[in-house]
Amino acid sequence: MTMPEPEVQPSGAQELARDLVVIPDRRLPLVPNIGVIGGTESVLVIDTGLGLTNAEKVLAFATEFARGRRLYLTTTHFHPEHAFGAQVFAGAATFLVNRAQAEDLAAKGPGYLEMFKGLDEVVARRLEGVQPAAPDLVYDTRYDLDLGGRVVELRATGRAHSKGDQVITVPGDGVMFTGDLVEAGQFSIFPWFPPHDTDVSGTRWLAVMERLMAEKPRIVVPGHGEVGGPERLADVRDYLRLLRDETWVRRDSGVGEETIAAEVRAVMLARYPQWDGQEWIEKGVGCLCTEHAA
Structure with a gap:
């Protein structure tokens, strides 16, 4: 079957706080939740959508939203539906990651x-x-972006879903954009593709979730799925913990990875029968098997 068009629809933007909106993913594959945050002087766009056409629509929406204010763009991580439209913003926005x-x-x-x-x-x-775009501004681990009367905090989390994950928070409003560190109603995406890409870390991801929960955000905008409250973080934390424990207890018993994957999959489907993305369960098992002795 041909997949549905991964089309961003800015007309569906939803207000989360004053001068702060999210363009929802509408539960479409390869469509992220996109944020637009305004201050008195500048506006920050979070993620671009997949490809140039989507990015052009996001830029047009942000330009109208800004009404002459300076534009910034950031992306939660480098994966295509989040960052592969950044070239459209060249000359119109400062791209920082x-x-x-x-x-x-x-x-x-x-x-x-x-x-x-x-x-x-x-x-x-x-x-x-x-073409993957080069950022205009690069920071190491922390960057406070003053939009004018509103400071947005950009924080590198360290290796988790990817090596370059970034969380964006608006402290004054209690809003947190997590990218694919959090999905709602979906099994966590483990881009585990040995030997080509093995940067994802289940154990570090779990530690990141604990840290994010300690920040106690009021609103959590996941990479994909419905916007919610802090329970979005707890859901991912609990899933990753269960995935780790069920994988490692079988690894301790000397069970082969293929058997582990089949048994853990059955446990997860029984626990989360309504979640999408079942194909990522085995990827998570494979990742955590390699981290068993870590």
């Missing part, structure tokens, strides 16, 4: 571009003309 993400874009961007083009003809068409 953390250093680890910039390195991911440079080193892995071209490979991921080709991999995603091979997923489906719909995706390939969306990615025509795309």
Whole structure:
């Protein structure tokens, strides 16, 4: 079956706080939740959507939203539906990310571009003309962006879903954008593709979730799925903990990885029968098997 068009629809933007909206993913594959945050002087866009056409629509929406204010763009991590539209913003916005993400874009961007083009003809068409963009501004671990009367905190989390994950928070409103560190109603995406990409870490991801929960956000915007409260973080924390424990107890017993994956999959489907993305369970098991002795 051909997948549905991964189309961003800015007309569906929802207000989360004053001068702060999210363009929802509408539960479509390869469509992220996109944030637009305003201050008195500047506006920050979070993620671009997949490809140039989506990014053009996001830029048009942000430009109208800004009404003359300066534009910034950041991306939660380098994966295509989040960052592979950044070139559209060149000259119109300042593109800033953390250093680890910039390195991911440079080193892995071209490979991921080709991999995603091979997923489906719909995706390939969306990615025509795309080139991974180089950021204008790079920070190491922390960056406070003053939009004018509103400071947005950009924080590199360290290796988890990817090496370059970034969380964006608006402290004054209690809003947190997590990218794919959090999905709602979906099994966590483990981009575990040995030997080509093994940067994802289940154990570090779990530690990141504990830290994010300690910040006690009021609103959590996941990479994909419905916006919610702090329970979004707890759901992922609990899933990752269960995935780790069920994998490791079988690893301790000397069970083979194929058997572990089948048994753990059954446990997870019984626990979370309504969740999408079942194909990521085995990827998570494979990752955690390698971290068993860590």
